[in-house]
Amino acid sequence: MSLSKIKFDKKIILSFWIILIALIIAAPTILPVFRLNLLGRYLSLSIVALGVDLIWGYTGLLSLGQGIFFALGGYCAAMYLQITSSSEFPNNIPEFFALYGVEKLPFFWEPFRSPVFTFFSIWIIPAFVAGLIGFLVFRNRIKGVYFSILTQASLLVFFNFFNGQQKLINGTNGLKTDVTQLFGQMVGSESMQRTFFWITAILVIAAWFFAKWVVKGRFGNILIGIRDDEPRVRFTGYNPVIFKTIIFSIAGGLAGISGALYTVQSGIVSPQFMTVPFSIEMVIWVAVGGRGTLLGAILGAVFINYAKSLVSEALPASWMFIQGGLFILVVTALPEGVLGWIQGDGPRNLLQRFGLKRKIETYPSLEVNNKEGNNE
Amino acid sequence: MNNKDLLNLIDITVSFEGFLALNKLNLNLKKGELRAVIGPNGAGKTTFLDVITGKVKPTNGEVIFKGKSLVGRKEHKIARLGVGRKFQSPRIFENLTVKENLEISVTTPKSPLNLINKSIKDEQLNEIDRLMKIVNLAQKVDSKAGSLSHGQKQWLEIAMLVGQKPDLMLVDEPVAGLTDEETDLTADLLKSLSGENTVVVIDHDMEFIRRLDSNVSVLNQGTVLCEGTMETIQKDKKVIDVYLGRPED
Numbered sequence: 001m002s003l004s005k006i007k008f009d010k011k012i013i014l015s016f017w018i019i020l021i022a023l024i025i026a027a028p029t030i031l032p033v034f035r036l037n038l039l040g041r042y043l044s045l046s047i048v049a050l051g052v053d054l055i056w057g058y059t060g061l062l063s064l065g066q067g068i069f070f071a072l073g074g075y076c077a078a079m080y081l082q083i084t085s086s087s088e089f090p091n092n093i094p095e096f097f098a099l100y101g102v103e104k105l106p107f108f109w110e111p112f113r114s115p116v117f118t119f120f121s122i123w124i125i126p127a128f129v130a131g132l133i134g135f136l137v138f139r140n141r142i143k144g145v146y147f148s149i150l151t152q153a154s155l156l157v158f159f160n161f162f163n164g165q166q167k168l169i170n171g172t173n174g175l176k177t178d179v180t181q182l183f184g185q186m187v188g189s190e191s192m193q194r195t196f197f198w199i200t201a202i203l204v205i206a207a208w209f210f211a212k213w214v215v216k217g218r219f220g221n222i223l224i225g226i227r228d229d230e231p232r233v234r235f236t237g238y239n240p241v242i243f244k245t246i247i248f249s250i251a252g253g254l255a256g257i258s259g260a261l262y263t264v265q266s267g268i269v270s271p272q273f274m275t276v277p278f279s280i281e282m283v284i285w286v287a288v289g290g291r292g293t294l295l296g297a298i299l300g301a302v303f304i305n306y307a308k309s310l311v312s313e314a315l316p317a318s319w320m321f322i323q324g325g326l327f328i329l330v331v332t333a334l335p336e337g338v339l340g341w342i343q344g345d346g347p348r349n350l351l352q353r354f355g356l357k358r359k360i361e362t363y364p365s366l367e368v369n370n371k372e373g374n375n376e
Numbered sequence: 377m378n379n380k381d382l383l384n385l386i387d388i389t390v391s392f393e394g395f396l397a398l399n400k401l402n403l404n405l406k407k408g409e410l411r412a413v414i415g416p417n418g419a420g421k422t423t424f425l426d427v428i429t430g431k432v433k434p435t436n437g438e439v440i441f442k443g444k445s446l447v448g449r450k451e452h453k454i455a456r457l458g459v460g461r462k463f464q465s466p467r468i469f470e471n472l473t474v475k476e477n478l479e480i481s482v483t484t485p486k487s488p489l490n491l492i493n494k495s496i497k498d499e500q501l502n503e504i505d506r507l508m509k510i511v512n513l514a515q516k517v518d519s520k521a522g523s524l525s526h527g528q529k530q531w532l533e534i535a536m537l538v539g540q541k542p543d544l545m546l547v548d549e550p551v552a553g554l555t556d557e558e559t560d561l562t563a564d565l566l567k568s569l570s571g572e573n574t575v576v577v578i579d580h581d582m583e584f585i586r587r588l589d590s591n592v593s594v595l596n597q598g599t600v601l602c603e604g605t606m607e608t609i610q611k612d613k614k615v616i617d618v619y620l621g622r623p624e625d
Contacts, residue, residue, distance in 0.1 A: 218483060219491040221476045225469045232467045235429060236540060237455035237486045246488055 024201045033190050037265055038309055039302075040197040044261035046301035047207045049285045050294060051251030051258075056283065057292035058215055059247050060227030061143075065133075065151030066255050067279035068158045069126035073256025074269035075162075076125060078175035080118035081187060081264070083109060085180035096170045106168050122260045123253040130252025131245055138244045143230070152276060159274040174270020177263055188267055200261050204298060207254055211294050214250065223247060284323065288330050290337030299339065381440075382407045382574050383428070383544060388437035390423055390598070397423040398434070399598035405544070410570035412585045413578045415595030416618060421578045422464065424595065425546050429461050430454040442543065456486065460542030464549045466529035470522030474513050474532060477521050478504045481539035507535040510565070527558045534562070538569065545575045551584050563587040 028036055048070050055061040082094040083105075089095045093105045111117045137150055163172045178188030185192050214220065225233045226240050233240050263269040272278070282301075289300020304326070311319045334341045341347075383405040390398040398420045405411060415421050426432035428439060430451040439446040446454055455461075469477050482500045483491065508514045511531040516524065521532060530550060537545055547566065551559040563584055569575055570590070579585055585592060586606050594601045594615050602612045609615050 214492070217491070218476075218479055218496065219488065221469070221472050221480060222488075222491060224471055225480060228469055228471055229467055231431075231451070232463070232469070233480075234451040235455055235461050236481055236536070237452050238480075239450070239452045239486075242488055 027201075028194050028197060033193060036197055037193050038306070040193070040200045041262055041265045042302045042305040043197075043200045043204050044258050044265060045282075045285070045305060046204055046298040047258035047261070048255045048282055049289070049297040049301035050207050050211045051254035052282050052286045053291065053294055053297035054211055054214065054223075054247055054254075055251045057286060057290075057294075057297070058220065058223040058227060059244060061244065061248065062145075062148045062283065063151045063248070063251070064148050064276070064279050064283065065155035065158075066251065066282050067155050067274040069130050069252040069255035070259035070262070070282075071158070071162070071269065071271070071273035072126040072129060073122045073259030074263035074273055075169065075175065075259075076112070076118055076121045076256070077260035077263050078177050078269040079109060079112040079169075080115065081177045081180035081182060082175055083112050084115075084182075094175075096173070096175075097167075100167045102167050108168075123256045126256030126259075127249045127253030130255075131249035134248035134252075135241070135245045138241045138248075152279070155274055155276065155279055159271050162271040162274065172271055174268050174272070176268050178267030187264055193265065196261065196265050200265070203257065203261065207257070208294060208298060211254075214247075215294070219243075281323075284327050286337075288326055288337055290339030290341070290343075293337065293339045293343070296337050296339035300337070380406050382409075382442060384438075384440040385424075385427070386438040386440070388424075388427055388434045388439065390420075390427060390432055391435045396598050398427065400437070401595075401599050403593060403600060405574055405576065407543075407574055408571050410567065410575045410588060410590040411577070412588050412590050412592045413576060413595060414580065414582075414585060414592060415601075419595040420598040421595055422548060423598075425461060425548055425576075425578065428454075428544075428546060429459055452486075455540070455542075458541075458543035459546065460537045460540045460544070461546045462533050462537045462548055462550060464552065466526070466533045468521045468529055468532050468536065470520065472521055473518050474508065474521055474524070475504060475517045477532060477536055478507055478539055481536035482507075482541075503539060507539050510538075511535040527554050530554060530558075530562070534565065538573075543574060545569065545573050547575060547577045549579050550577065551579060551581055559584055560587065 027039060031039065048066055051069075052063070052066055055063055086092055086094045090098055091103050091105075093102070093109075097103075097105075112121070133151075133154060137147060142150060162169065165171055166173075169175065178186075180187050182192065215223065222233060222238060222243055225238075226243060230240050259269070259273065262273075281304075285300035285304050286297045287300075288304060289298070290296025304323070308319050308323070311322055330337060334346075336344055381404050383403075385401055385403040388398050388401040389396065401420070401424065403424075413421055413424065423432060427434050428441075428446065430446065430449055430453075434447060437447075441454075441457060441459065444457070446457075446459075449457075469480070472480075479496060479500070482503050483496065484500075505514070508517065511528075511534065513524075513528060513532060513535070516528070521529065524532060530553070534547070534550060537547070550566070551562050554562065559581070566575055566577060567588060567590075577585075577588060577590075589606075591604065592606055592609050593603045594609055594612075596618045601618065602609050602615050604612075
């Protein structure tokens with residue numbers, strides 16, 4: 001790589017950051033609240049995508065069950081909001097309980113009266129559940145496609161369980177948050193949604209830096225080592241089970257934060273967060289954005305979802321075809337994802353294919369010699 | 377068995393659904409010894425390494441390393457006890473740079489907390505520099521290991537093995553696919569490692585084994601056929617029958 005190219009890259013990165021920060025600052029004033037709210041939701045989805053990139057892109061664990069941890073975070077947030085806004089309802093418990101004749105608050109709701117407990121539970125509970133599932137699976141050396149099937153099966157177990165528990169968590173109807181109160185304001189109100197947008201934007205950047213910190217250095221190298229050759233890591237004296245459990249747990253915690261932010265911005269959490277297609281979509285965002293690039297996961301989540309809402313508005317029912325096509329395109333033509341393709345010199349190779357000359361990267365002396373050779 | 381032995385394999389039998397990959401194999405290694413293990417295909421050479429490193433659990437028998445039994449221990453625990461292994465085809469982390477590969481091997485303790493919290497120690501960085509000089513990879517510090525030539529990959533893996541500072545080095549076909557010159561250098565490298573370390577080399581290449589100038593164990597059908605210097609085994613009738621082949625009259 002020549003010196004001018006390095007400088008060029010630095011300029012791109014710097015201008016990227018300036019544009020990004022300007023966009024985030026400007027978004028609440030430019031965009032109507034409806035669009036802002038959508039953008040906020042998609043940004044929150046990019047946090048779960050970061051987790052998927054950590055476990056899949058770096059460690060090679062293709063989880064199809066991230067919806068579990070996403071929904072758990074959402075439920076934690078929603079339970080807190082419901083319980084702190086239930087003073088005017090009978091028995092001082094959330095309204096839906098009356099539908100099923102429940103008079104006493106189920107025990108596990110109690111701690112969610114505390115904002116501090118809720119703040120920690122949003123990421124610690126999903127991280128703990130992920131760690132537990134992960135440890136049991138990894139300890140038994142289940143990997144590859146079996147791991148994917150197992151995570152999907154766990155997702156279905158959680159989905160069916162949450163669906164059936166009307167008396168505990170309102171079952172299939174889920175828990176509404178938009179009509180609840182937080183700090184004396186309606187959660188669904190415009191000013192509240194603006195605030196959530198800011199919080200989300202900040203947390204996405206924080207999560208990105210956190211993920212970058214995790215994969216930098218030797219810890220990240222071990223993750224890549226596990227992805228590429230796990231037995232070799234083992235024979236070098238590392239215990240892959242611990243590393244995989246930690247990273248799966250981190251991804252679970254990120255999914256929980258993502259789910260909580262998504263819940264307060266979409267106004268409801270329900271078992272629909274744990275459907276099979278949704279968890280697969282999370283993988284698609286990362287695949288399209290670029291595995292193992294972190295930034296690709298964020299961009300993939302935001303752009304695909306934004307495209308989804310724009311396309312669905314214009315041509316309803318066509319989105320599934322476009323999404324499917326996008327996935328096929330990535331699998332066949334861009335296995336590294338869009339960002340991976342750009343970083344891997346893809347655009348210049350494409351230009352060359354269309355006959356546009358590509359600068360030859362070689363020693364000047366060689367080029368001169370070559371010309372002389374041709375003249376002779 | 378005596379106290380100077382680093383490793384004792386006692387009556388090791390490994391049965392894969394009735395097929396005996398190893399059959400009552402006995403082998404003792406002294407501290408600081410360089411030992412070559414040869415044998416025809418299917419003699420059980422690689423299974424023999426698998427048993428020591430914990431990849432395969434023997435159906436019967438005992439593996440005693442530094443006075444401790446290795447049977448039933450997990451691979452990473454055995455590695456931490458001081459058993460290092462180089463695989464038959466070079467197994468390095470191709471998506472990491474040469475330096476990152478070596479960092480993985482020299483890092484101690486190998487716990488997640490140490491890796492994420494602390495930066496690498498200076499003495500370990502010095503060790504990496506030393507290793508890269510030994511295997512002539514100092515120019516390639518920041519290249520992806522996947523971009524190295526086959527011989528360089530073999531050497532990187534040997535450097536990784538040395539970086540682990542194991543008491544026992546198990547080296548499986550280190551010269552497969554190397555040029556003659558590289559083969560000679562590898563032989564010298566392995567010879568220089570013995571003394572301080574105990575080294576077991578598995579190979580087919582007779583010239584290479586001869587150059588190692590060490591004791592040789594000949595495996596056949598999962599058991600030790602013969603042990604001794606190269607001259608002794610070359611004269612052994614059984615060995616000639618199964619392995620070296622009779623010189624044509």
